[in-house]
Amino acid sequence: MTSRLHPVEPPYSDDVERLLGKLMPAGTGLEPLALFRVLALNPELASRAHPMASGLLVKGSLPARDREIVICRTTARAGAEYEWGVHAVFFGPQVGLDEATLDALAVAEADVFTAADRLLVTVVDELHDTATVSGSSWSALQDRYDDAQLIELVLLNGWYRTLSTLINATELPLEPWARRFPAA
Numbered sequence: 001m002t003s004r005l006h007p008v009e010p011p012y013s014d015d016v017e018r019l020l021g022k023l024m025p026a027g028t029g030l031e032p033l034a035l036f037r038v039l040a041l042n043p044e045l046a047s048r049a050h051p052m053a054s055g056l057l058v059k060g061s062l063p064a065r066d067r068e069i070v071i072c073r074t075t076a077r078a079g080a081e082y083e084w085g086v087h088a089v090f091f092g093p094q095v096g097l098d099e100a101t102l103d104a105l106a107v108a109e110a111d112v113f114t115a116a117d118r119l120l121v122t123v124v125d126e127l128h129d130t131a132t133v134s135g136s137s138w139s140a141l142q143d144r145y146d147d148a149q150l151i152e153l154v155l156l157n158g159w160y161r162t163l164s165t166l167i168n169a170t171e172l173p174l175e176p177w178a179r180r181f182p183a184a
Helices: 014-023 034-039 043-057 064-077 081-090 099-107 115-130 135-144 147-170
Strands: none
Touching (some): 014 043, 034 043, 034 081, 064 099, 081 099, 115 147
């Protein structure tokens, strides 16, 4: 698949080089992701979005495993194999998500989920389907998270839904090293 937008390519201008340096996690040894190189087509917007993205991904108050469950389920439900695949390789294993759980997040196989995982999957599914959370799910979330974390969880879902929309609309090709959705 060819992207509808052509990501910036090296050699990068000094400004784009600095932007990509901010967007890529340090020490990965990877070339800048195609998603970041597409965002670099609008460097002003990418610079303004970076604090939100970084705040949610690396500076948030949600437990890291919960964060990755929300991200992987959100991107899978939105059909953004690109983003799911990046997280399934790079972030999921770092927080203890094994292949079976990551695959289940893509296809909603409940038998591998703990009750806490199932709640997060249910909440993401509700947000995807209705743009809200049912009263019973919200009550269950309040038993686990404080108010600040509840806000973060909803915004995390929304941020990754936004990225999924960009990925899908631009038909961004998959990273060659990223995981693919499991066969249904």
